[in-house]
Amino acid sequence: LCHRKVVGGVLANLKLSQNGLPLIARGDTIITHCNAGPLATCGYGTALGVIRMAHFAGLDIKVLVDETRPRNQGARLTMYELMRDQVPCQLIADNMSGFFMAQGKVNLVMTGADRIALNGDTANKIGTYNLAVLAQHHGIPFYIAAPLSTFDFELKDGSGIPIEFRNPLELTTFDGQPHSCPEATALNPAFDVTPAALIAGIVTEVGVLRPPYDFSYLKNTYSMA
Numbered sequence: 541l542c543h544r545k546v547v548g549g550v551l552a553n554l555k556l557s558q559n560g561l562p563l564i565a566r567g568d569t570i571i572t573h574c575n576a577g578p579l580a581t582c583g584y585g586t587a588l589g590v591i592r593m594a595h596f597a598g599l600d601i602k603v604l605v606d607e608t609r610p611r612n613q614g615a616r617l618t619m620y621e622l623m624r625d626q627v628p629c630q631l632i633a634d635n636m637s638g639f640f641m642a643q644g645k646v647n648l649v650m651t652g653a654d655r656i657a658l659n660g661d662t663a664n665k666i667g668t669y670n671l672a673v674l675a676q677h678h679g680i681p682f683y684i685a686a687p688l689s690t691f692d693f694e695l696k697d698g699s700g701i702p703i704e705f706r707n708p709l710e711l712t713t714f715d716g717q718p719h720s721c722p723e724a725t726a727l728n729p730a731f732d733v734t735p736a737a738l739i740a741g742i743v744t745e746v747g748v749l750r751p752p753y754d755f756s757y758l759k760n761t762y763s764m765a
Contacts, residue, residue: 550583552687552745560650560685566599568647571637573606574665575617576652576685587652587685588621590743595627603629609664610710610728615694634667641678649675653686653742654672660736660753661698662686666729671673672738681740688744688762691755700735706730 570591585592587603594601604620606613622629640646649671655663661733662684675682695701710727712718742749746761
């Protein structure tokens, strides 16, 4: 049973990556956040799976990778995976995305998700919401890529998603070395929720889902998978 679920997850991610490919045009520059590649998901990746698919299809894409403070999953994991696949990519600080969007150097945003409510509200690594707001302001499509296993069919909207607050030392230190005042305190939410109204589409193994979102009809589809 466990093996069947793993294989199913790999196939789902491969299929959603194929479904997301038409969203990307030749020469696009894509911003991604956190890590949604093979290291964090099954086999092919989710958001990074779509990006990898576009690269292997010869679309000459470029990727701007948010460092994803404070754990730096983008810098540590996403950059490694993209460079391993020889995808043209550059690391940027999380607070630089608006700068590049304003200069017209970003065509779309593609991130993964940790949990999706029935109305399309989506929880992902902290900083995703910021990207979605900036993308809307600049007229840039913001996409989520996630398999149906990410959907919570019992959750009406994002207000019911609990947000983990992690150890403040992740902010006041860097790899164990202090880089703030010794007595400094910090707030460290690990995730944020992006409202459905900011999401242009959600890429899944059954297709690209578009607003207005109501995923209740998918419950039986996933339960039969």
